Amino acid sequence: xxxxxxTELAKVxxxxxxxxxxxxxxxxxxxxxxxxSGLAGAVMLNLDQAGAKNPVTAVLLNFRGYxxxxxxxxLLLAVLGARALAVDESADDSEHFRSSINPVxxxxxxxxxxxxxxxxxxxxxxxGHAPGGAFQAGAVLASLGVLLVLADINWTQHLSDYSxxxxxxxxxxxxxxxxxxTMFNARNFLEFSPSTAKWCILLIEAVATxxxxxxxxxxxxxxxxxxxxxxxxxxxxxxx
Amino acid sequence: xxxxxxxxxxILVPLAAGIAAFIVTRFxxxxxxxxxxxxxxxxxxxxxxxxxxxPLRYKIGGWGAPLGIDLYVDGLSALMVIMTxxxxxxxxxxxxxxxxxxxxxxEHRSNVDIFWPLFLILWSALNALFLxxxxxxxxxxxxxxxxxxxxxxxxxxxxxxxxxALRYLLIAMSASLFYLLxxxxxxxxxxxxxxxxxxxxxxxxxxxxxxxxxxxxGLLLKTALFPLHFWLPxxxxxxxxxxxxxxxxxxxxxxxxxxxRMWFDVFPYADLxxxxxxxxxxxxxxxxxxxxxxxxxxxxxLLVAYSTVAQIGYLFLVFSLASEPxxxxxxxxxxxxxxxxxxxxxxxxxxxxGSLVFATxxxxxxxxxxxxxxxxxTVFAFxxxxxxxxxxxxxxxxxxxxxxxNASLSxxxxxxxxxxxxxxxLAAIYVFRVVAKSFEAGERxxxxxxxxxxxxTPLVLALLSIGLGIVATRPLELLKIGxxxxxxxxP
Numbered sequence: 001x002x003x004x005x006x007t008e009l010a011k012v013x014x015x016x017x018x019x020x021x022x023x024x025x026x027x028x029x030x031x032x033x034x035x036x037s038g039l040a041g042a043v044m045l046n047l048d049q050a051g052a053k054n055p056v057t058a059v060l061l062n063f064r065g066y067x068x069x070x071x072x073x074x075l076l077l078a079v080l081g082a083r084a085l086a087v088d089e090s091a092d093d094s095e096h097f098r099s100s101i102n103p104v105x106x107x108x109x110x111x112x113x114x115x116x117x118x119x120x121x122x123x124x125x126x127x128g129h130a131p132g133g134a135f136q137a138g139a140v141l142a143s144l145g146v147l148l149v150l151a152d153i154n155w156t157q158h159l160s161d162y163s164x165x166x167x168x169x170x171x172x173x174x175x176x177x178x179x180x181x182t183m184f185n186a187r188n189f190l191e192f193s194p195s196t197a198k199w200c201i202l203l204i205e206a207v208a209t210x211x212x213x214x215x216x217x218x219x220x221x222x223x224x225x226x227x228x229x230x231x232x233x234x235x236x237x238x239x240x
Numbered sequence: 241x242x243x244x245x246x247x248x249x250x251i252l253v254p255l256a257a258g259i260a261a262f263i264v265t266r267f268x269x270x271x272x273x274x275x276x277x278x279x280x281x282x283x284x285x286x287x288x289x290x291x292x293x294x295p296l297r298y299k300i301g302g303w304g305a306p307l308g309i310d311l312y313v314d315g316l317s318a319l320m321v322i323m324t325x326x327x328x329x330x331x332x333x334x335x336x337x338x339x340x341x342x343x344x345x346x347e348h349r350s351n352v353d354i355f356w357p358l359f360l361i362l363w364s365a366l367n368a369l370f371l372x373x374x375x376x377x378x379x380x381x382x383x384x385x386x387x388x389x390x391x392x393x394x395x396x397x398x399x400x401x402x403x404x405a406l407r408y409l410l411i412a413m414s415a416s417l418f419y420l421l422x423x424x425x426x427x428x429x430x431x432x433x434x435x436x437x438x439x440x441x442x443x444x445x446x447x448x449x450x451x452x453x454x455x456x457x458g459l460l461l462k463t464a465l466f467p468l469h470f471w472l473p474x475x476x477x478x479x480x481x482x483x484x485x486x487x488x489x490x491x492x493x494x495x496x497x498x499x500x501r502m503w504f505d506v507f508p509y510a511d512l513x514x515x516x517x518x519x520x521x522x523x524x525x526x527x528x529x530x531x532x533x534x535x536x537x538x539x540x541x542l543l544v545a546y547s548t549v550a551q552i553g554y555l556f557l558v559f560s561l562a563s564e565p566x567x568x569x570x571x572x573x574x575x576x577x578x579x580x581x582x583x584x585x586x587x588x589x590x591x592x593x594g595s596l597v598f599a600t601x602x603x604x605x606x607x608x609x610x611x612x613x614x615x616x617x618t619v620f621a622f623x624x625x626x627x628x629x630x631x632x633x634x635x636x637x638x639x640x641x642x643x644x645x646n647a648s649l650s651x652x653x654x655x656x657x658x659x660x661x662x663x664x665x666l667a668a669i670y671v672f673r674v675v676a677k678s679f680e681a682g683e684r685x686x687x688x689x690x691x692x693x694x695x696x697t698p699l700v701l702a703l704l705s706i707g708l709g710i711v712a713t714r715p716l717e718l719l720k721i722g723x724x725x726x727x728x729x730x731p
Contacts, residue, residue: 024446024450025421025450027446028425028446028447028449028450028451029425029447031445031446031447032425032428032429032447033428033429038427038428038431039306039307039431039432042306042307043307046303046307062301062303063301063303063307063308064301064308064309064376064377065300065301066300066301066309066377067309067376067377067380070365070368070377070380070381070384071380073255073361073364073365073384074380074383074384074387076259076262076361077358077361077384077387077388077391078387080262080354080357080358080361080387080388080391081387081388081390081391081394083354083391084354084358084391084392084394084395085390085391085394085402085405085406162263165262165263166263168262169259169262169263172255172259173259176252176255176256180252183244187302188244188298188299188300188301188302189244189248189252189300189301190300190301191300191301191302191303192301
């Protein structure tokens with residue numbers, strides 16, 4: 001009884017602390033300067049130099065491209081982390097989930113897959129002047145990959161571990177190379193000239209779309225796309 | 241080679257090498273050692289540029305702050321980069337042997353190939369952090385650090401290491417979010433994330449106070465200051481030995497560096513006297529609590545990990561001591577130099593501990609009885625690293641503690657004087673516990689042969705940590721460049 005009361009008290013105390021923090025933060029946000037501050041003006045002023053009409057893309061790929069370079073490294077690290085922490089690949093399985101694959105799913109994928117690829121391409125291209133870009137396009141492609149895994153469509157059978165690692169890292173390699181290439185023109189690292197900026201950004205985004213899609217899909221498969229295959233093989237063996 | 245290539249090379253070369261080591265696993269170890277040698281060269285070159293030119297900036301993308309991201313280097317960051325380079329070189333050398341042992345390597349887990357890319361990307365993240373002038377970019381580098389640290393902890397593959405890694409993930413991610421929220425608040429008030437521009441405008445209004453608290457809490461969690469250290473012992477003790485050396489020696493210093501930078505360059509620290517005193521008292525509590533816990537441990541690596549909890553405490557004394565102008569230079573200098581000498585000593589201690597654990601096949605201190613006869617080099621390395629942790633002269637830790645003691649005396653904060661002395665005494669007790677055990681007379685079963693690199697690397701690193709006290713003039717000269725506090729003559 002007394003222990004029960006103690007946990008109740010702890011809950012109430014914890015709630016009070018959270019309420020206090022939220023109140024303090026709320027007051028702080030109300031005290032923020034109301035009119036527009038920040039760098040929006042500076043971004044708009046330099047937008048015609050940046051090679052992208054969409055200010056978000058200009059910030060991500062040009063003004064603060066270095067951050068994005070490191071963010072892509074963060075994504076790669078997530079895959080490395082998943083590989084480091086993943087338990088042995090064939091350790092557990094949930095047969096009831098995969099024992100039979102729904103024919104409706106396969107039919108659905110036949111219809112949706114081409115559309116998703118086109119949508120990804122569109123998102124990639126539209127990022128230059130409207131909301132969109134590599135992360136969105138990559139997410140669409142990755143979800144297509146997830147659908148294929150769920151339907152046990154074995155599209156990765158010719159993908160070796162080596163080529164998978166290349167796909168995972170290709171965007172970092174290209175991003176770094178483009179950044180270094182800009183330096184040959186007596187410019188700084190990742191300093192695009194206004195005339196070529198658009199093509200540099202498009203190249204980086206196109207390759208990043210592929211890497212991001214592969215990375216997200218790899219995260220779904222415990223760090224390795226080929227895991228999905230093994231997974232199916234073990235499950236099918238058991239079902240038979 | 242120009243300054244531009246040096247500062248970029250420090251960040252981009254390990255990143256590129258990490259990618260290469262991930263793709264072509266066969267040459268990963270050679271690649272890592274070559275990168276480590278190159279990094280040491282770069283690091284000293286960078287310090288040379290800072291010594292001759294003063295603080296330097298590099299505009300990535302050519303935009304310049306506040307629109308773009310700048311790299312910045314002054315004495316403090318150059319010294320941190322050198323620290324990373326030397327400890328990194330030692331860890332790389334040690335790891336080539338460590339992971340060649342089947343028990344740590346392939347036999348144990350098929351994916352130990354991941355160590356090298358993780359190690360190199362971690363290195364790149366550390367340098368990127370020490371060289372960044374942008375507090376949002378600092379957030380990104382902290383994320384890189386955290387993610388690679390989690391994976392490094394989990395590499396050991398034991399249930400305990402996986403638990404520790406997961407707990408660290410949850411803690412470190414929420415800490416990152418605290419930090420990020422603070423950055424967002426500061427950006428919405430001042431419209432810039434460059435810390436120099438921020439520091440020039442920073443007020444002490446409600447949003448600023450909230451931002452300061454959020455940023456401090458986030459960084460304290462990551463630096464594991466008592467009582468937020470609860471995740472540290474399990475994480476650092478269960479990781480593979482080279483990873484423990486990296487985590488205790490370098491990764492904690494990164495978040496401490498950010499806090500030190502923020503406190504003295506961005507925050508109006510004259511107004512933060514009360515918070516500074518609180519941090520100092522928590523630091524003092526960490527020294528006592530961590531040392532007492534270290535004395536009580538039965539496992540060698542846990543002892544070393546609790547020693548880290550204690551030693552982190554010394555770093556935080558600066559926030560209280562530096563609020564007195566007469567003491568600020570000694571305190572700041574002492575804290576900066578302490579983090580370097582601790583990095584060397586602690587990395588050496590963890591690597592020596594890893595070798596001893598491998599030799600005996602047991603993690604327990606009691607099983608070390610009489611090992612000094614069979615593993616003289618490793619035991620000597622551990623003892624020397626212990627000297628570096630206790631702060632006996634002429635070690636670098638002695639000099640740093642001397643500076644901190646001076647600061648505590650000149651600011652009249654006697655309490656901290658007592659704690660610093662007590663901490664050294666307690667450190668002596670936990671180090672001697674291990675050393676005395678290893679000299680115990682009596683029969684013992686023969687130990688396994690430890691590869692030469694795993695014996696000598698910790699010894700060299702421990703000697704370096706002691707040598708830091710002898711060659712201190714140059715590093716202290718370097719620290720003066722761009723120092724945020726008024727410089728006085730050093731004793």
